[in-house]
Amino acid sequence: MITLRGLTKRFGDKTAVDGLTLEVAEGKVTGFLGPNGAGKSTTMRMIVGLDRPTAGEALVGGRRYAGLPRPIREVGALLDAGFVHPGRSAQAHLTAMARSNGIPRARVDQVLGLVGLESVAGKRVGSFSLGMRQRLGIAGALLGDPAVLMFDEPVNGLDPDGVLWVRRLMRGLAAEGRTVFVSSHLMSEMQLTADQLVVLGRGRLLADAPMAEVIARGSGNAVRVRSPRAADLAERLAAVGAEVGRTDDDELRVKGLPIERVGLVAYETGVPVLELSAVAASLEEAYMDLTGASVEYGTGMAEQR
Numbered sequence: 292m293i294t295l296r297g298l299t300k301r302f303g304d305k306t307a308v309d310g311l312t313l314e315v316a317e318g319k320v321t322g323f324l325g326p327n328g329a330g331k332s333t334t335m336r337m338i339v340g341l342d343r344p345t346a347g348e349a350l351v352g353g354r355r356y357a358g359l360p361r362p363i364r365e366v367g368a369l370l371d372a373g374f375v376h377p378g379r380s381a382q383a384h385l386t387a388m389a390r391s392n393g394i395p396r397a398r399v400d401q402v403l404g405l406v407g408l409e410s411v412a413g414k415r416v417g418s419f420s421l422g423m424r425q426r427l428g429i430a431g432a433l434l435g436d437p438a439v440l441m442f443d444e445p446v447n448g449l450d451p452d453g454v455l456w457v458r459r460l461m462r463g464l465a466a467e468g469r470t471v472f473v474s475s476h477l478m479s480e481m482q483l484t485a486d487q488l489v490v491l492g493r494g495r496l497l498a499d500a501p502m503a504e505v506i507a508r509g510s511g512n513a514v515r516v517r518s519p520r521a522a523d524l525a526e527r528l529a530a531v532g533a534e535v536g537r538t539d540d541d542e543l544r545v546k547g548l549p550i551e552r553v554g555l556v557a558y559e560t561g562v563p564v565l566e567l568s569a570v571a572a573s574l575e576e577a578y579m580d581l582t583g584a585s586v587e588y589g590t591g592m593a594e595q596r
């Protein structure tokens with residue numbers, strides 16, 4: 292488990308992380324989302340002692356990182372895939388890490404196998420693609436077989452096979468009872484991977500809730516209804532309080548009314564219905580609703596929506 296209590300980080304007069312209090316539970320994949328500059332990396336860096344909090348604290352399994360006797364056996368992290376010395380082989384890199392942390396040599400081959408790098412284990416890391424470096428970073432995180440894992444943008448640079456592999460890996464690690472905390476900008480991928488979501492905006496907590504709840508709170512839930520008398524139906528639906536958009540000549544998108552109610556209003560209005568269906572809400576829409584006001588380096592699109 293990861294526990295954050297009033298966690299705060301200021302760089303000069305810039306507050307990167309602003310009083311975060313939350314728990315990241317074991318046995319789940321917790322997605323960590325937020326616009327660029329929201330403070331995700333800084334939060335993760337404080338959890339593994341790479342940045343010192345200005346105030347508050349971050350605990351792993353109830354203890355501060357600095358107080359952990361064998362840190363990489365407690366928490367594994369992929370924070371920056373570019374950190375490996377380019378002249379070293381993948382195997383040499385992991386072996387050095389294992390040696391300095393009292394981890395048996397056999398574990399190196401095991402993790403190289405787990406991430407699918409065994410055939411290139413002896414090659415220089417400098418010749419690796421971004422995706423291969425990501426895999427090596429993940430191997431490093433897994434090396435100490437820790438109960439807590441953190442991954443900052445793990446699918447960066449991975450091809451679709453790699454993305455699927457990461458998703459299965461995260462799910463598998465959580466199913467083993469581990470704490471899996473993962474940041475990503477890929478909403479559709481996150482929707483498939485995470486059970487719980489933590490959303491940051493300008494360093495502050497915007498949401499900490501199960502995935503289904505975050506999506507349900509978003510404005511994405513809607514009903515699609517097609518009728519040759521769409522205009523008449525739209526008028527009636529608006530009169531009973533629905534928010535109605537015209538998506539085609541004969542098609543409406545209705546928000547704020549359950550699907551059964553839309554069907555009944557159509558019946559009462561006497562208009563024929565050609566199609567009546569629920570539009571599944573997406574994490575992307577819910578995320579845009581949540582973060583619209585806290586995009587720091589935005590294009591202004593969010594404000595215009």
Ligand SMILES: Nc1ncnc2c1ncn2[C@@H]1O[C@H](COP(=O)(O)OP(=O)(O)OP(=O)(O)O)[C@@H](O)[C@H]1O
Binds near residue numbers: 325326328329330
């Ligand atoms: N070492 C530093 N010195 C000064 N400011 C910093 C430092 N590290 C981060 N910041 C600032 O703190 C804020 C949070 O940055 P952080 O990298 O944690 O955000 P992020 O959510 O990980 O963003 P991204 O999605 O772009 O990776 C940003 O405004 C950033 O410019």
